[in-house]
Amino acid sequence: MRDETATLKQTPLTALNIELGGKMVGFAGYEMPVQFPLGVMKEHLHTREKAGLFDVSHMGQVILRARSGRVEDAALALERLVPVDILGLKPGRQRYALFTDPQGGILDDLMVANRGDHLFVVVNAACKAQDVAHMTAHLSDLCEVTELTDRALIALQGPAAEAALARFAPEVAGMAFMDVRDVTILSADCIVSRSGYSGEDGFEISVPARAAVAVTRALLSDPAVEPVGLGARDSLRLEAGLCLYGNDIDTTTTPVAAALEWAVQKVRRSGGARAGGFPGADVILPEFEQGAARRRVGIAPEGRAPIRAGSALYLSETATEAVGQITSGGFGPTVEAPVAMGYVPRSLSEIGTRLFADLRGKRLPVTVADLPFITPRYKR
Amino acid sequence: MLKFTDDHEWLNVVDGIATVGITHHAVEQLGDLVFVDLPEVGATLAAADAAATVESVKAASDVYCPLEGEIVEVNDAIRNDPSIVNSDPQGAGWFFKLKLATPAEAEGLMDEGAYLALVG
Numbered sequence: 001m002r003d004e005t006a007t008l009k010q011t012p013l014t015a016l017n018i019e020l021g022g023k024m025v026g027f028a029g030y031e032m033p034v035q036f037p038l039g040v041m042k043e044h045l046h047t048r049e050k051a052g053l054f055d056v057s058h059m060g061q062v063i064l065r066a067r068s069g070r071v072e073d074a075a076l077a078l079e080r081l082v083p084v085d086i087l088g089l090k091p092g093r094q095r096y097a098l099f100t101d102p103q104g105g106i107l108d109d110l111m112v113a114n115r116g117d118h119l120f121v122v123v124n125a126a127c128k129a130q131d132v133a134h135m136t137a138h139l140s141d142l143c144e145v146t147e148l149t150d151r152a153l154i155a156l157q158g159p160a161a162e163a164a165l166a167r168f169a170p171e172v173a174g175m176a177f178m179d180v181r182d183v184t185i186l187s188a189d190c191i192v193s194r195s196g197y198s199g200e201d202g203f204e205i206s207v208p209a210r211a212a213v214a215v216t217r218a219l220l221s222d223p224a225v226e227p228v229g230l231g232a233r234d235s236l237r238l239e240a241g242l243c244l245y246g247n248d249i250d251t252t253t254t255p256v257a258a259a260l261e262w263a264v265q266k267v268r269r270s271g272g273a274r275a276g277g278f279p280g281a282d283v284i285l286p287e288f289e290q291g292a293a294r295r296r297v298g299i300a301p302e303g304r305a306p307i308r309a310g311s312a313l314y315l316s317e318t319a320t321e322a323v324g325q326i327t328s329g330g331f332g333p334t335v336e337a338p339v340a341m342g343y344v345p346r347s348l349s350e351i352g353t354r355l356f357a358d359l360r361g362k363r364l365p366v367t368v369a370d371l372p373f374i375t376p377r378y379k380r
Numbered sequence: 381m382l383k384f385t386d387d388h389e390w391l392n393v394v395d396g397i398a399t400v401g402i403t404h405h406a407v408e409q410l411g412d413l414v415f416v417d418l419p420e421v422g423a424t425l426a427a428a429d430a431a432a433t434v435e436s437v438k439a440a441s442d443v444y445c446p447l448e449g450e451i452v453e454v455n456d457a458i459r460n461d462p463s464i465v466n467s468d469p470q471g472a473g474w475f476f477k478l479k480l481a482t483p484a485e486a487e488g489l490m491d492e493g494a495y496l497a498l499v500g
Contacts, residue, residue: 034438035411035438039411039412040436040437041411041412041414041437042412231438235437235438305415305417305435306415306435308439330438331437333414333437338415360417360433
């Protein structure tokens with residue numbers, strides 16, 4: 001087993017993950033825990049009931065610092081690559097963003113924080129090298145692009161996350177959803193955001209690599225906190241209706257097709273003060289009026305069988321031509337039923353539309369469903 | 381006669397009928413099961429045919445027919461409550477009963493000691 005993971009990169013928490021009984025797999029070039037001894041189902045439920053701790057150090061942490069020293073210049077520079085209002089992002093606040101390509105597709109999704117004198121960006125592990133190269137190529141005239149390779153990233157998610165983190169940093173209790181602050185945890189200089197990828201309240205904590213094990217052990221010493229692997233991270237985000245890059249969004253999906261209109265603020269849309277000016281604007285902006293040909297929707301299978309990514313969607317039990325496809329699917333432990341997301345033609349995207357999914361040659365009835373499948377509990 | 385396959389199925393052969401399920405080791409690898417799809421009673425399957433499907437939260441896996449035979453009974457209890465497979469994989473969590481086409485072929489499969497050495 002070890003041979004398979006021999007060429008994989010480790011995070012500052014890999015040894016601790018193994019010590020905690022993590023079942024290690026290769027993911028985006030890193031040796032990561034897919035689950036711990038609790039198992040995917042219980043890790044998922046524990047996160048929704050109390051708190052789960054996730055090592056997400058494989059994700060990329062990048063600093064954008066304007067050569068002028070003004071964060072506004074870094075914001076305007078980054079706006080050349082994302083259809084998102086970065087200039088309007090206040091110090092201490094974070095926002096979801098998308099890198100788009102000239103065809104209107106999505107190169108990656110990311111989180112952007114205004115840290116007062118610079119921007120702090122978190123990108124997906126699998127896209128990290130490409131994203132850093134993309135930013136370096138397009139922003140270097142105005143910004144220094146620096147990947148932080150000496151930090152871990154820990155997600156602490158769930159209703160007990162606030163109390164667990166406040167034991168070491170009481171000030172986090174005063175943070176609202178999408179706030180970002182400098183926080184000292186066990187003498188380590190951390191960057192804490194009140195955000196995550198589970199549909200629960202919680203935090204993402206950027207920790208200096210040398211302090212990562214101590215901070216993680218301290219958080220895990222709270223009986224409400226259990227280590228959680230990538231398996232439950234996926235089922236949690238799927239129930240919360242959150243996109244997984246590479247499955248639900250990629251270069252073939254536009255922001256409108258992906259039902260991510262909310263991520264494109266009015267100021268960047270047609271008629272806005274800083275409309276366009278990002279790759280693919282000529283494709284993306286007209287879709288806000290006309291709609292996209294297909295749309296990402298929730299899919300609720302009617303039976304007990306999970307329907308997974310890649311499964312084709314049909315209009316009837318006998319139709320020969322697929323009309324859509326599942327892009328993420330599995331069992332939702334909290335909703336106690338299979339849950340999925342996929343793309344269908346806009347004419348079939350209305351909630352309640354009945355379709356059929358192919359599962360190992362059988363056609364199973366599914367219904368277009370509202371997303372998310374659970375009620376998110378973000379602290380607004 | 382208790383026998384095992386390297387696909388992590390067990391079979392208990394009594395009078396030419398094999399009760400088939402998946403091993404403790406298989407269940408540990410799969411994690412909590414959420415769905416089990418069983419074959420039709422009366423189906424005739426060849427060795428290594430996909431006979432059943434198990435789904436955990438994270439993935440689907442096939443359960444193979446260990447030897448050629450006819451499905452004579454399936455365990456509806458695990459259809460209704462897949463967690464029985466997790467709690468008692470080599471007992472109440474059996475999958476199906478197979479009337480072996482050639483019962484003597486079962487003797488060629490691994491015994492428990494050989495299987496435990498394989499997964500050890």
